[in-house]
Structures are given as structure tokens and as C-alpha cells.
Amino acid sequence: MGVRTRPSRAHRTHPGILACGLFLVLSALYLARGLLYDAYTLAALPLIWSRHADRFYISAERDGFDLTFANYSVHQTSAAPLPDRVPPVLHHISLGSGAATHSKWSEVRQSCLDMHPDWDAFLWTDETADALVAADFPELYEMWTTYRYPIQRIDALRYMVLYKYGGVVLDMDLQCKRGFGPLRRFEFVAPAAHPTGFSIGFMMASKGNEYIGKLVQNLRRYNRNWLGLPYPTVMFSTGCHYASTIHAFQRNRTELKILAGPPGNRRMHSLNGPVSTPIFNHLGSSSWHSYDAAMIVSLGKSHGWKAPLGLIVGVALAFYIVRRTKKRRI
Template identity: 35%
Template sequence: MEYENENEKLNISNENLSTKKNRNYFDKSINEVKYLKKTNVKSILFRIFIFLLIILLLLFRGHVICIIGFINCYLTWPFSSPVHIKIDLLNLSTKPVEHEYIPRRMHHILLGPLSKSPPSSWLSARNSCISLHSNFEEHYYWTDNNSKEFLEKNYPWFLKSWNSYKTNVQKADALRYFLLHYYGGIFLDMDLYCLHKLDGLFNYLDNRVSSDQHIFLAVKAFPVGISNGFMISTRNHPLLERVIKNLELYNRNFLLPHATIVISAGPMCISIQIQLNRSLWNSILILDGKENMIGGKTNTPIFKHLGSGSWHKADDMIFKNIPMNIQRQNQTFSISIIVFIIFIFIFFIGRNKNFIKVIFRFIL
């Protein structure tokens, strides 16, 4: 009897053990199923995210290209950019040069309602420049009518884009590149009052070129790039050709009014092209020196800048309120941005070790 009882106990124990094993196996299977479901859901969501990201990149590829150019300009300009010159503008030789490669032509632009009743201060500023340069070949005053006629005659392919600009500032920004490309000479904003003759500067530039070369000069801007409110150029300069060919690409809405204006046709538009076309740097000069910068109401050796700021929007205050000492620490500023981007990239990849593998697996 004892033997039979022991066998029964052993059988019961084995049955309980087997039941526990089955239950554990069942629980484990359920957990595995739940894990697989979670993994599959995550995989599906990740694939959907990548798919939507690719779609967005395709739909907004133009914006992406422009923003990449913008970021490239901000990051690389402090380390590598065209030749920056510091010269005594008031003591340059005015002795006539043998060859005048830069046409002595002066351009001013005023579009929209203001062209019908220009501010008296702007008219005084333009007249000051004309009177000091009465020896120039031509003084152009571009308004809505003759600007449109000029484009219709010489650059009809751009008329649709020009008419699509939301602001007259964008039209004026774009037009100045075409004018300098076609006529050459000097472009001046209406709020630049001339204090000194520019003959010496023209001669200085003429002496740096020959008949088969080009020259382009603009003033350094803050914190990177150039200002397009004062530019001197030979006719058909390849930089201006690159700019006008890319204006249609950059004619986009970048959400913020200030960003849209400066990137679509403003100073960042031409600054981006300068950074993207390094082969042209030997024909580009940047007038350096804080004393020569024409931002805001200020005096330079050759100009009094009235600082109208008629196009500045609310978001422009973000740029104006950047501490001015960054201007003297551009390299530190850019290094900080680069380090931050690298840190975020490494941190993200470190936490998602299979991220790149999954992307390639999904794409392939």
C-alpha cells in the first residue's frame, strides 16, 4: 500500500510539474506574441514615418535645397569665404585708369506706391549720389513701368516669377541682379546718401581686372554674407548669372516674413550662391570693416545710411537682437553649431543602434 501511495504521490507531483511547465510555456508564448505584436506595430509605424518623411522631402525638395544652402552659408562663411579687403576709401587714387572695365552707370530702384510719391529724404539721397557722380555715363531710376519693360525685353522668362513675388521688396531685390548683369555699374539703395565720390573705388577695382576678367564688390553683412544694398560689378558677371538662374528655385515661402525676403531674393540669396560657387571667388571682393557696414542708421566713410527698414517685419527683431559680439566671434558661433549637430547625431544613433540598418533595409 505504501508503495502504491508513493507512486500516486509521484504521479501527482509529475502532473503538477507538467502543468506548471505547460503554464509557463503558455505564458511565455503569450508574452512572445505580445512582444512580436508590439515590435510589428513599431516597425509598421516606423515604416509609415519614413514613408511620410520621404514624401515630404519630395514635395518640399525645393525648400530643402534652399535651406541646406542657407545652413551651408552660415556654417562655412566664417572659415572660408571670398577675399575680404580693408582699404582707405577716402584716399584712393582718382587718377584716370587706362581701361574702365566697370561701366560708369548708377542704378536706383523704387517700386510700388512709394514710386509715385517718394520720401523727400530718399530723393535727396539719390540726388546726392548723382551730383557727386555727374561724370557717369548714365543714372538709371527704375520704377514699375520701365522695370517691367526691361524684363520683357531682356529676360522675358523671368516675368512670371517676378510678378509672383508677394512684396515689392522682393521684386526690387531680384531686379538689381538683372540690371547689374545686363548693364554693369553700381547699384545703390534709395536710402544711401553719398558723402564722398566713388571714382577712387572704381579705379581701384578696374586696376584689379583685365579685359577677359570680371570683378564684383559688395559690403560685408552681419553675421555672414554680403549686403545687396550697395554692389559694383562688371557686365555679365558669372556670379550674377548664377543668382538670376536660381531665383525661380528660391522663390518660396519660408514661413517667417524676414526669412522669406532675405532668402528668396535678398542678401542671403546672393550670399548662398557665393558660397556654392567657389570657382568664382577670384572675381569677388568683400569690403570688410565694421565702419563700412550699412545696416541700420549709420555713417560710413562714403555713405550716410538713412536706415529706412521699410521691409522689416516683426521676426526681423530676432536677428537684430543677436548680440553684436557674435559678429566678432563668427568662428566660435559656427563651431558651437557644428558641435551641437554632431552631438545630437551621435546621441540619437547611440540610442538607436539599428536605426541606419533599419533605414537601409526599408529602402532596399
């Protein structure tokens, strides 16, 4: 008969240690639940963005809207006889030095003012923006003034001025080719981005718009140094990905209109790079975007950043499966 042996004590783990380890893991997950859920919402955007897209993408069939703008007057500044839900206000933001005084951008901005001669117009500079945030959004003032990247302050300010005044917010590199009147019938409009979400370089909204209010309210929640990299930090905390994520998790997205082209040319209104659309000539001056995007591509050739990114995506997908039945909204 063989001799019966017992497992070596060196290879056995005490049940108490296992229980303690499990407790620590569960505690860490509980304490980090906010971060994990926020990571889930951001990573899940490509999976959920197109849900009910037929309701919020502007279409000729459902909305009776000409996506090419060929049937609208170049100088149309009102949606009449339909009601104007967006007030006649133009917002341009020029924080820091250079843009406000550069003759090129002044001329580009003037093209939009000329197309809307009877509209109110704001040029938000460091001084006026600081006064607005301090007076109307004091709970966000400290965070806003200490954002790591200047573009975060610009992005956050877009939402604040739109919420307070309504109207149209435009990047300084958008040259207007026509009036915005046909779009004023909608409570919110932004151009579709590729491959998902929308661009915040051009947005229209009614004053006190509920969705814009959500963008303002969630700024603090998503203010994180995402992956320790500039591009994800900007896009996930204040930029296009952030705004599109909040859009995607609204219960009713029907009135949150996205402007894309007709079938066969869905990117007609995309503002990606130097392009000409039915509404704008986009001069494509987003150098911070190009620089950081190039940096992300170069980093992708190494393996150092894949582990944390893969962890976030993995956790996000797990949360997505669990949350599908609960349908928690932002």
C-alpha cells in the same frame, strides 16, 4: 519552471507595415530633396561663409587698397591707371508710390548723381522695371509680378539690372560722400554685413557678371514661402541671405570682393541702421526689415515656430555633413 510566454500580437508590427512606412518616408525625402538641399544651403551659410575669406575680402596687403579711402580723392570716379571693370552706370530703384517723388529721397539720390556727373543714371519705376523684366527676362516675368512682398520685386530687379547693364545699384536712402572710382578695379563689390554675408543695398558689378547671372538664375529655385513668415521669405528668396548663400557656394570667390574695414574696425562699411561710412551716410529707412525682424524676435518668445525652424536647421546640418565631400555648387 517558469511558463514561457509569447509577445502579444497587439504589440507586434508586421514587417510589411514597417517596409511600407520606410518606403513612404524615403519617397517623401526623395521628392523633397530639392527643398531639403535649398534649406541646407541657407542654414549652412554661417558655417561656410568665412571659408577662404582671405581671398575675397578686400585688404590693404593683398590688394593694395586703402579701406579707409583716406588716400583717394573724394571726386575720384575711375580706377585709373588700373582698368575700370565696372561700367559708369548708377541704378536707383523706386517701385510703388512715394520714394521717387519724395523730396527727401530725391535729394539723397542727387548726392550720388552729383558725385558722378558723367555717368549714366537710371531711376527704375514700376513702368520701366516692368518693361525691362518682360523684354529681357520673360521666363521670370510671371514670378516677378506675383511676388508676395514688394521688396522681393526690388531685390530681384537689383540683380537683373546689374546683369544687363553692369554698374552700381544703390538703395534710395544712401547718401553718397565720395566717388566710387577706387572700387571700379574689381568685378564685383558689396559691403560686408554683420555677423555674416553682405548687404545688397549697395552692389557694384561688371556687365554680364557670371555671379550676378547666378543670382538671377536661382531666383525661381529659391522662391518659396519660407516658414510662412515675411522676414525669412524675403531674406531667403531674394534678400541678403539669399545673395550671400549663392556667393558662398561659388567654386572661386576670389573676384567676388567684399568690402569690410581694417583690423580693429571690421564694421567700418556696414550699412546696418543709420550710420556714416567712408562712402555713405546711410539714413536707414528699411522699415520693412525692422518690422519683420521685431516680429521674429517676438515670435521667438513662443514655441510654435521652433519646430519647423529646428527641423530645417537639423536637416541642413545633416546635409552639410554629407555634402562636404561632394562639394556640390550652385
